[in-house]
Amino acid sequence: MDLLMPELGLFSISLLIFIIVFLILKKFAWKPILATLKEREDSITDSIATAERVKEEMAQMKAEHEHVLAEAKAERSKILKEAKELKDQIISEAKAQAQAEAKKIVQDASVAIENQKLAALTEVKNQVGNLVIEVAEKVLRKELSDKKAQEAYIGQLASEIKMN
């Protein structure tokens, strides 16, 4: 079976061909190809790492933003609350003051009214007294001119006093 007998010529030349092909491909094909592939893989790894880092940074920034926002919101609501409190206080104070003022005014007014009333009453009393005196004077003047009637009247008055 010469199929199973390696021929020296074919063997040695195929050895040579393979070695030459290997050396050529190693230097001019595999080296640049593998280097470029490695470079690409490295750049992809780098890009992913960078993207990952940027993502993390973004998340951090976002968290910071949210924190600041939350703080601002809290601040705002605090300010609003304070303002409201202040407003309420001012209103209630104003109300109290106004009430007090009003009360005072009313008091003053009633005192004044009382005074006026008393003054008016005194005046009316005085006036009435004067009028009575005047009327009584006139009546007396007239009555005193008539003796009989005077006496009758005195008599009547006396009887009335007796009755009392």
Place this chain on the structure above:
Amino acid sequence: MAVSGAFATANEGHDPHAEGGHEEKKGFNAKEVILGHVKDAHDWHLLSVGDFHLTMPLPVIIYNPARGTSMFSSSKFEHGHKSYEGYRIVDAHYLEANHLSPKLYTEGKIIAVDANDQPTGEKIYDLSMTKNITSMILAALLLVILMLNVAKAYKLRGSRQAPKGFQSLIEPVIIFMRDEVVKPNIPGGKADRYVPFILTIFFFILINNLLGLLPGSANVTGNIAVTFALALISFVAMMAATNRHFWGHIFNPPVPGFVKPILAPVELIGVFTKPISLMVRLFANILAGHIIILSIISLVFIFGTLNRGIGYGFLPVTIAFNIVMMLLELLVAFIQAFIFANLTAVFIGQAMEHTGHHDEHH
């Protein structure tokens, strides 16, 4: 495997003598045809139509320690009918005419002859550009051109641009070989050093396998001399990678003292069976594929010698079978190239191993 050649061969038997006009109608000899196609030859027989043979003559280079180097075209032999410069190709007619034993003189070999065309028994070294070598050189050129183009594409596009065209066909293969074949088998930082070697083995075998499938082409990787050369390269790479631990494991296996003398030779044989298995596996797989395809084609002519009608009638069956076989062989071409490259990586990795255990991948 020359499909076209087989057609013509059936009509005229095998190599009828042109001189004298004698045309003996021989029966179809399938064995001769098939072996003629799978074996290496000194000329490249492309096709024959009737008595017309389209053959590419190839250079014959012979080193004879007694006579020096001779170099001439194989057409000088006139297909084994003549001797030239004291050399001739042994063929069946020559053996028959001179009553020589085919056991001593292999058909297709070049021998030194004297003036009377009798073998001198001189030791000669045949370094001719045979059919297989020519085919291998073509394959090597094709591979180098293809890969240099791919490398150029990488240089052109750099690492920032996506691969295009043939580059994107080769890239996944390169990455696969690097990441799935070399890196898992060869430990640590040494893997990168072996990637070019494994890639060359894979693509070299693959392109030779594929070219071998073309009709009319040579059966390169189905020749034991070629697979022997490849296995030797793989063996040398493996030996170069061995360390103290590897040899320690072989000559001083971790077994009880009295078993050591028994196991050490077994382990030592194991070192050599690895490349031998590589050699035989590739050779046998490719050769078997070629023989099967040629046998199926030969069936047409075997039936044809019985009856022309049966021969033509069998043609569709042959074509159907051969399509299936060709697809299978296409798969085998890839698988065998991959297995050879993968096992070489495995063996190199084993030779480098530092840990105590050895898995045998056979």
